[in-house]
Every structure is written in structure tokens, then in C-alpha cells.
Amino acid sequence: MRKVLIVSKYFYPFESGSEKTTRYIIDYLLKRNYNVILFCLKGDSQKLSEKVVFYSIKNFEKFYDRFSKKKILKEILDTIFGFVFIFKIILKEKVKVINVHYAEGVMLPAVILGKIFSIKTVILWPTSSVNHLKKYEKKIVYIYSKISSKISDLFIAKGMDEVEIKKIFKVNSKRLVSTPNPIEQKDYDLPFPEKSEKLGIYYLGKYNGFKRPDILVRALAKMKLENRRKIFVSLYGEGDYKSKVDDLVKKLDLERIVTVNPPTRNVKDVIKNHHIFVYPSPFEPAFAQSILESFSAGRLVVCKKTKAMERYFNEASYFGLEKMDSSSLSKILDWIVENYEKEKVKGIKAKKIIIEKFNFDYFMDILEECLS
CATH class of the missing domain: 3.40.50.2000 (Glycogen Phosphorylase B;)
Structure with missing residues (x-):
């Protein structure tokens, strides 16, 4: 049974480019007989197939909205809620793979929990897929890079190529797969x-x-x-x-x-x-x-x-x-x-x-x- 947890910061109706792509990816995974679980911080399941197991922080949304107006608090809240919910989902759903679609603050808990539970984690960046397996060359550099993802994003935003991604994130070349963002x-x-x-x-x-x-x-x-x-x-x-x-x-x-x-x-x-x-x-x-x-x-x-x-x-x-x-x-x-x-x-x-x-x-x- 191939269970994939998709982590996306937002989902419909809070939908822009990456959320649309997430929805398309879910549809295609279902066609290929994957069991899909979606976790997002904000959004609902209106546009999802009934086959998808859906999680969000809906019960805590007022609290989240109140404190997330300041950017630094928002990143902290994203990380905290990410840890709590992804931990809960891993225990309950027995996922085999975590797929994070450029979700900034929730990347860190997804990757750390993936490592703790030996679950493969695939992170989709805007211009590449960074495939994180069980071992890293320099763990502390990797974790630091994730904590400072906002700074790293500035480099990526200027058109970072594979060489630069490897340099910033210390990702082994075997774990880096370049892909264009797909579209119908x-x-x-x-x-x-x-x-x-x-x-x-x-x-x-x-x-x-x-x-x-x-x-x-x-x-x-x-x-x-x-x-x-x-x-x-x-x-x-x-x-x-x-x-x-x-x-x-x-x-x-x-x-x-x-x-x-x-x-x-x-x-x-x-x-x-x-x-x-x-x-x-x-x-x-x-x-x-x-x-x-x-x-x-x-x-x-x-x-x-x-x-x-x-x-x-x-x-x-x-x-x-x-x-x-x-x-x-x-x-x-x-x-x-x-x-x-x-x-x-x-x-x-x-x-x-x-x-x-x-x-x-x-x-x-x-x-x-x-x-x-």
C-alpha cells in the first residue's frame, strides 16, 4: 500500500500557483493508485476526491490568524503546527513518503519527522525536486539552511541552478532531480x-x-x-x-x-x-x-x-x-x-x-x- 502525505501550506480556496500544482499532483497520484493524505495549514477539501484523507488546522484557525499577522510569528506557528499535525498523521496513517510542495515553514518539521521515522521526504521546489534520503553529508548545515529558508529563497528566486542548490543545501547530486513545474x-x-x-x-x-x-x-x-x-x-x-x-x-x-x-x-x-x-x-x-x-x-x-x-x-x-x-x-x-x-x-x-x-x-x- 503506497501512502503519500502531501504537505502544502495552503489549499483551496486559498489557492495560487503552488496550491494548484499540488491539486494536480494529488489527482495524478490517485490515478496511479497511490493512497493520498493531504495536510495544509489553511484550506478545505472542496476540490478533493473522496479518496483523499484531509487534515488542516481548522479548529485552531482563529488562534493562527490572530498571531500570524507578524511574519516571524507566522513562521514559528507554521513550524509548531507542522510538527504537531505531521507527527499525528505519521502515527495514525502509517505513511511511506512525505511530499512537501515548497511549503516554507512546514518543511522543517516534515524533514525532521521524516528522518526520525525513516520516511523518505521529497521536497518540490519551484524549479527542481530535492530528494532527501536517509543520510546527509552535513546535517547541521542542512538544518541551518532549512531554518533560514527565507534567506535561501532569495537566492533561489534569482534563478538558482542545480550547482547553487547543491552548494546552499549541501544536497548530494544523486538526491537532486531537476523537473519543471507541470501544468495541464x-x-x-x-x-x-x-x-x-x-x-x-x-x-x-x-x-x-x-x-x-x-x-x-x-x-x-x-x-x-x-x-x-x-x-x-x-x-x-x-x-x-x-x-x-x-x-x-x-x-x-x-x-x-x-x-x-x-x-x-x-x-x-x-x-x-x-x-x-x-x-x-x-x-x-x-x-x-x-x-x-x-x-x-x-x-x-x-x-x-x-x-x-x-x-x-x-x-x-x-x-x-x-x-x-x-x-x-x-x-x-x-x-x-x-x-x-x-x-x-x-x-x-x-x-x-x-x-x-x-x-x-x-x-x-x-x-x-x-x-x-
């Missing part, structure tokens, strides 16, 4: 908007200091006036930069072309009505879910150029900026607006790459090899 491309096989005078630019993601939607807003203000008249821009998300983004739109007199929206659950409709996706983070790694969704739909994508991104995509399939700032972004947006008909083939090429190299069968074969 056919779910995003959407038509382009009907021909109109204006091109639609969109952003999907958090309004925060990591993903930096304010860079996009500033870039729009620096575009040529005649090109601004040819676009409309839609931002979707939530976060502590929301008021900053709202103020910038007003201050830069962009209200006629920019709408700042709350998060949407209907991503497909957003993509269907737009042409160009901009991911303005100066740090973000490749393969954010919104990037993959846009590639899958054949949309033009503008984002930071990273080592991980270059592993699968080249300048013929997307617009990768060496430096993501408002000036660089405004220049590339001007170029796209002026040359859209010629450049839109990039989106079609990216879509083909997604179909070939980001499909779930390929990913699940690699993951199953780690789990077996």
Missing part, C-alpha cells in the same frame, strides 16, 4: 480576444515587495504616449502593496487605462481577454503558475531572465529582461505594442515548449521514481 496545457488552450484597436496587458499575483506590480505601473507611465493609447491594463491580486499600487495609478494619471482588481478565481477569462502577460518581479524564479498558464495559452510573456528560465525557453519564445526595472520594462512594452503582429509568434513557440516539456506524464514519471 489543454486547460488553457484559449482563443485570442477578438480583433480590437487595443492590446490587453495583464498581471496575476500578489501585490507585494517580492512580485512588485508597482514596477509595471511605473513602466506604463514611461511608455510613449501614443503606445499607451493602444493598450488597456488589468491587475489581479491582493497584498500589502495594494494601496501603494492604487496610489501610483492615481499619481501617474493612469486610471483611464489601468484597473486594479482583487484576486480572481476565473483566470481563464482574464487570459482569454488579454494578449500580453507581464510578471514584473525582479527576483521571481521561472515557472510561476501564472507564467505557465500564459505560456499554455500562447500569450506573450515578459518577465525577468533567469538561469532556470533559460533552461527551457530562449529569446524566440518570450521576452526575458536582464534587469527588471521600470525603464527596461517600458522599452520592451513599447516595442511589443509597435510590433505585436510580428512578435506574437513567440507565444506560439512557448506553448509548444509547454506541451513538450511541462506535461504531467513526464513530471509524474520523475516524481514516481523519487517516491518509489
